Amino acid sequence: MGRYDDYDPMDIDPDTGRPYEHDFAGPGSALRAASTSNPRNLPCPTCHWPNRLTPRDVELGYQCDRCADVMEGKGEIDYYDGDDGEDEGDY
Numbered sequence: 001m002g003r004y005d006d007y008d009p010m011d012i013d014p015d016t017g018r019p020y021e022h023d024f025a026g027p028g029s030a031l032r033a034a035s036t037s038n039p040r041n042l043p044c045p046t047c048h049w050p051n052r053l054t055p056r057d058v059e060l061g062y063q064c065d066r067c068a069d070v071m072e073g074k075g076e077i078d079y080y081d082g083d084d085g086e087d088e089g090d091y
Contacts, residue, residue, distance in 0.1 A: 025040075025065075028065075029065050030062060030065075030068065031053065031054070031057050031062060031064070031065060032054050032056040032057050032060075033054075034054055038054045038055060038056050039054060039055075040052065040053065040054050041054070042054065042055065042057070042058050043080070044063050044064035044066075044067055045058075045063055046063040046064070046067040046077065047063075047064060047066065047067050047077050047078060047079050047080055048079060048080040049064065049066075049078075049080040050080070052064035066078070
């Protein structure tokens, strides 16, 4: 039996008081949802794009979804070059 075999996304997270499914940024994302107490205001440690991670994401050692996809063989990393022009979007 695996570690998460009894995981139910509707179980209540004791830290937030909400179902676990509401803790994530979106479907397929491991990133935590942004909130007033957990704002998405930190850069990705891999590509350095600003405002990609929350403090909880950083605490967990995560990188942005785009970089995580690249590590799974989907595309290439678009490194932030310091240009505050157009962002790559809310990926």
